[in-house]
Each structure stands twice: as C-alpha cells, then as structure tokens.
Amino acid sequence: MPxxxxxxxxxxxxxxxxxxxLSAREDETIIEVCRENKIPxxxxxxxxxxxxxxxxxxxxxxxxxxxxxxxxxxxxxAEGMEVTTDSEKLRxxxxxxxxxxxxxxxxxxxxxxxxxxxxxxxxxxxxxxDHVRMPYRNAGYGVDSSHEMFRVxxxxxxxxxxxxRVCDEIEGAHTWDLMGRGSDCQVITDLARPWGESDTCTSCxxxxxxxxxxxxxxxxxxxxxxxxxxxxLPILARRRSTx
Amino acid sequence: MTAQAEAATATQAxxxxxxxxxxxxxxxxxGCSGCHMSFLDMDERLVELAEKxxxxxxxxxxxxxxxxQVDVGIIEGSISNEEDEHKARLFRDRCKLLVSLGDCxxxxxxxxxxxxxxxxxxxxxxxxENVNVNxxxxxxxxxxxxKTVRPVHGVVDVDVFIPGCPPSADTIHTILSDLIEGRTxxxxxxxxxxx
Numbered sequence: 001m002p003x004x005x006x007x008x009x010x011x012x013x014x015x016x017x018x019x020x021x022l023s024a025r026e027d028e029t030i031i032e033v034c035r036e037n038k039i040p041x042x043x044x045x046x047x048x049x050x051x052x053x054x055x056x057x058x059x060x061x062x063x064x065x066x067x068x069x070x071x072x073x074x075x076x077x078a079e080g081m082e083v084t085t086d087s088e089k090l091r092x093x094x095x096x097x098x099x100x101x102x103x104x105x106x107x108x109x110x111x112x113x114x115x116x117x118x119x120x121x122x123x124x125x126x127x128x129x130d131h132v133r134m135p136y137r138n139a140g141y142g143v144d145s146s147h148e149m150f151r152v153x154x155x156x157x158x159x160x161x162x163x164x165r166v167c168d169e170i171e172g173a174h175t176w177d178l179m180g181r182g183s184d185c186q187v188i189t190d191l192a193r194p195w196g197e198s199d200t201c202t203s204c205x206x207x208x209x210x211x212x213x214x215x216x217x218x219x220x221x222x223x224x225x226x227x228x229x230x231x232x233l234p235i236l237a238r239r240r241s242t243x
Numbered sequence: 244m245t246a247q248a249e250a251a252t253a254t255q256a257x258x259x260x261x262x263x264x265x266x267x268x269x270x271x272x273x274g275c276s277g278c279h280m281s282f283l284d285m286d287e288r289l290v291e292l293a294e295k296x297x298x299x300x301x302x303x304x305x306x307x308x309x310x311x312q313v314d315v316g317i318i319e320g321s322i323s324n325e326e327d328e329h330k331a332r333l334f335r336d337r338c339k340l341l342v343s344l345g346d347c348x349x350x351x352x353x354x355x356x357x358x359x360x361x362x363x364x365x366x367x368x369x370x371x372e373n374v375n376v377n378x379x380x381x382x383x384x385x386x387x388x389x390k391t392v393r394p395v396h397g398v399v400d401v402d403v404f405i406p407g408c409p410p411s412a413d414t415i416h417t418i419l420s421d422l423i424e425g426r427t428x429x430x431x432x433x434x435x436x437x438x
Contacts, residue, residue, distance in 0.1 A: 084415025103435075108356060108406030110346050122437060130404040130431045131349050131396060138391060140359025 006140030015081040030072035030083055031059050041085050045160040046073040046213055047230075049237030051169060053161055058123065061085050069093070071166055095127045102119050103134045103167055104183060105141060107156040107213070113226040114214030120158060139183065149219055150208050154186055157215035157230055163187055163207035175201040188216075206232075249435060265423050268300040268313045269344075270334060272327040273354040273392065274320030275410040278345035281301070284412035292416075295423050313338045315422055319403075321347040321354045322393045326386035335399035340422065343395045344415070348409040353394040362390050405430045407438040414438070 014023045017030070024033040026237055029052070034041050044056035044217060054074035061072045064082035072085070084090075101107070101120060109115050123129075141154035164176040175198050180186045189195040208216045209228050217226045261375065271279055279302055300309045316338025322328050337340055346352035357365045365388070370380045384418045395401050405418055421428035 102350070106356070106359065107436075108352060109435075110352055111356075112437065115437045125431060125435045129345070130437075131394065131401075133396075135397065136351065136358070138357070138358035139356070208325055241350050 001098065013077055013079040013081075015077050015079070015083065017083040018085055020171060022071070024077045025115070026077065026079075030061060030070075030075050030077060030081075033077055034072060034085060035217040039085055040126075041072055042126055044119060044123065044158060045162065047162055047165075047210060047233065049170070049233040050162060050165040053165070056158070056160060058097055060090060060093060062087060062090065069125055088173075091127070095129055098123050098127045098129050099132045099134060101158050102129070102132045103136050105137070105139070111112060111223055112156065113217050113221040113223060114156075114228075115224040117201070117224070117227045118214060119212035132206065139182065142184070144189075144195050146194035147198075147201070147203070147219075148196065149203055150195065150205065151217055151219055152187070152189075152214055155215075157187060158212045158213055159185055159187070160212060161187070162210040162212065163216055166206045166210045166233070169200060170240065171204050171206050173200050173202050173204075176207060209233075246437055250277040258371075264297040266299045266312070266314045266361070267317065268309055268315070268334070268338060269303065269317040270296070270300070270316060270319070270330055271302050272320030272330065272346040272348070272395075273323035274345060275353075276302070277299045278319040278407075281409040281412050282337045282344075285416050288412075292419070296419075298326045309333060309336055309337055313395070315342060315419075316344045316346050318348050318395050319344045321351045322389065322395060322398050324388045328398055330390065331395055331398050339394075340402050340421075341399065342403040342405060342418075343401045344405050344407055345410055347392055348395045349404050349406045350436060351392050351394050352408060355394075358391050361389060379417050385436060393417070403428055403430065403435060406436045407434040408436075410438065 010021050011026045013026045014021065016022070017034060017037070020037070022037055031041055031043060031046055037047070041059045043059040043062065045053050046059060052073050054071040057071060059072040060069040062084040063070050102124070107120060109118070109121055112118065115121070141152045141156070143151065145151045161178065164178060164212060165175045168174040175189050176187055179186050179192055189198045190200060197203065207229055208218060210233065211228070214226060269279065285287070297311060300306045307379050316334040317340065318331060318334060320327070322331055343349045344413055351358070367379050371378045403418065403422070405414065407414060409432070417433050418428040418430055
C-alpha cells in the first residue's frame with residue numbers, strides 16, 4: 001500500500017515530550033508524535049485518518065512557556081517545544097471530563113452491548129474513575145432502531161462526531177450531522193429523519209465501527225457482543241489522500 | 244478523591260481492633276444480591292477470611308440489628324426508597340469505613356434506569372399496565388419509592404468504591420484483604436464499571 005512520502009518542503013523539528021528527545025515532521029501534531037512513540041495520552045474524538053475537531057479535550061497537555069493547556073490533537077509540533085503529557089493537574093482535569101461524560105447521559109455499562117469493548121469504559125479505568133462525583137442528569141434520550149442493520153442510542157453518545165466525520169470524509173455520504181446545542185446536542189441522520197428513511201445512507205457501517213461507545217451498534221447484538229473493528233480507517237484515509 | 248483517600252487511610256488504622264477480628268457488616272439495598280453472591284464466590288478463601296473478620300450483620304448471618312460500632316460496612320445496591328436511605332445513613336453512623344460494593348451502589352446502574360421517567364409513570368407501568376389481576380399500587384408495609392434513584396454516595400459519604408456488575412470474587416478478596424491489612428485499596432486497578 002502506498003504511504004505518502006513527506007513532501008520535500010516539510011522539515012524535521014526536534015522537541016522534548018516527557019523528558020524524551022524526539023524528532024518529528026513539522027506538519028505533525030503532538031498527539032501523532034506521541035502515538036508513534038508509544039507515549040500514552042487519552043483521547044476520544046481524535047482518530048487517525050479523520051479530520052481534527054478538538055472536541056473532547058481529553059488529550060490536553062502542558063507546553064512550557066504557555067499559560068494554558070493545549071489539545072495535543074490540535075497543536076502542531078515546533079522546534080524546541082517542551083511537552084508534559086502527564087501531571088497531577090492533567091490527571092485531575094481528565095478524570096473530571098470523563099466523569100462529566102458519565103453524568104450527562106445514561107451510560108449503564110452492565111447492560112450495554114459494548115460492555116468490555118468501549119472506549120469510554122477504558123478511559124474511566126485509565127483515568128481512575130471509580131465513581132462519579134457530580135450528580136447524574138438523568139435526562140432520557142431517544143433510541144432510533146429504524147435502520148434495518150444498525151441502531152443509534154443517543155443515551156450513550158458522547159458527541160465525539162467521529163460518525164459525522166467518517167461519513168463525510170471517508171464514505172462521502174454526509175448522512176450524519178449535529179443538531180441542537182449543549183446537552184440538547186444530538187447526532188442526526190439527514191435532516192433529523194429516522195435513520196431507516198435516510199436517502200443518503202449507504203449502509204456501509206463505518207459510523208458504527210468508529211463510534212467509541214455503544215451509541216452506534218449493529219442490530220441484534222446483546223450485552224457485550226458489539227466488538228468494533230477500526231483497522232480499515234487509516235488504510236482508507238491514506239488511499240483517499242493519494243488520489 | 245484525596246479527601247476520601249485520607250479518610251480511608253485515617254480510618255484504616257482503626258479497622259484492627261486489639262481483640263483481633265475486624266467487625267464487618269453488609270447490607271443489600273436496591274440491587275439483585277449478585278454482589279453478595281460474588282462475595283460467597285470467594286469459596287475456600289472465606290474460611291481463612293473468617294479467621295480475620297467477624298460478620299456482625301448481613302443477609303449471610305442471623306443477626307437482626309446493626310451493632311453500634313462496626314469497622315467495615317459494605318453496601319450493595321442503590322438508594323431507591325425511604326428505607327434504603329434510612330439504612331444507608333444508619334450504616335454511615337455506625338461504620339468506621341463505608342464501602343460501596345458493585346455498580347448499583349457506585350453509580351445507580353439498572354435501578355437508576357427509571358430515573359428519566361416520572362415516578363407516577365413508573366408505578367403505573369409496574370403495577371397497573373403490566374398486571375391483569377388485582378391491579379393496585381402497593382402502599383401498606385412497603386417503603387415509598389424516592390423520586391430519583393441515587394448511588395450511595397449521593398446520600399452519605401463513602402470511603403471505598405468497588406465498581407463491577409458484580410465485582411468478581413477476586414476483586415472483593417483483594418480489596419477486603421487490603422482493608423484488613425491496613426493498606427489503601429486501589430479498586431480501579433482490579434475492576435471497572437460493568438465488569
């Protein structure tokens with residue numbers, strides 16, 4: 001498979017992440033360099049092969065000389081940059097962010113089809129969330145089972161918009177989009193019509209595979225049976241970019 | 244978290260009475276008893292545990308009243324009715340260290356799935372719509388349901404959280420051993436929501 005050779009104009013920079021001296025192409029972001037070098041940073045909305053939205057804020061890092069935290073997915077590396085990916089402050093913020101996600105909608109892991117294969121669940125483990133300190137909102141969201149193969153459960157959606165981006169950027173259908181603001185924000189198919197009546201959906205299932213939680217799943221799955229396969233994404237993304 | 248960790252450490256020193264055994268009480272609130280079953284799944288390890296702890300109040304034993312001083316209190320289930328709330332407060336008052344065992348106690352879990360609905364709707368659904376003989380909403384001799392199901396820490400302070408549905412026998416054994424030996428347990432290293 002052809003992998004893009006860096007254009008000759010792209011330079012290499014050296015930077016320091018968690019005390020490690022590293023080199024990277026100047027068009028790379030901090031999170032890409034961390035993933036290449038096996039430096040763990042939690043993330044939810046970022047995905048190799050999709051555009052960057054910087055929505056979840058879980059990949060925030062400290063950069064020396066900056067008086068605010070920066071999202072590693074939305075920050076390009078620079079010569080001499082010094083990055084800290086793990087500190088007491090970052091751990092505190094990340095844990096709070098994950099807890100807020102659990103408090104906002106209804107993530108009942110024990111009865112979820114994605115139980116044991118869920119990125120939100122893994123994040124809770126990684127960030128030390130053994131309970132949620134804020135009160136739960138207990139708001140009910142809808143479930144749309146009108147598609148013959150797939151289902152969307154808005155109770156379990158974290159609004160990462162991976163489905164929106166993969167549908168637009170990889171499949172080219174743009175069936176998914178967002179509606180509403182704040183806690184009323186929801187992913188929608190076409191103009192908020194039932195998924196099963198969508199004219200644009202090709203039923204390719206890419207949105208289901210990239211969804212980090214049990215929000216987008218295959219019909220007919222029971223507790224813990226929904227295992228997702230995201231290997232296709234970087235392959236398809238590279239093929240598209242060489243055209 | 245740090246405040247709770249401190250509380251846990253502060254109380255752990257006193258979990259070992261000079262006379263020997265650590266006094267443990269357990270209670271089953273709004274849950275399925277699965278966490279208590281998982282406790283029993285410790286099998287032969289229960290024998291060695293019985294040399295270190297004394298179960299003073301629990302569905303496992305005959306004692307009908309909670310003693311005034313208990314070292315470790317373990318709560319299974321969420322707070323769904325007035326009696327649950329009363330008992331959780333009683334446990335907090337009388338137990339030096341309070342443990343939320345399992346997802347219902349830790350995050351509300353399945354019992355809390357009624358929360359997006361109005362309480363009247365829940366009553367109607369359970370006792371009228373789905374019943375065709377002797378339809379009635381029970382009021383005599385049963386505690387009234389609370390409007391919202393809450394995790395235990397939504398009502399009283401909790402020192403140790405053990406998520407899982409149910410937490411495995413190994414998890415319970417590891418954490419209980421930590422508490423008995425005076426170590427600070429790290430539940431999230433051995434279990435998670437929905438485990």
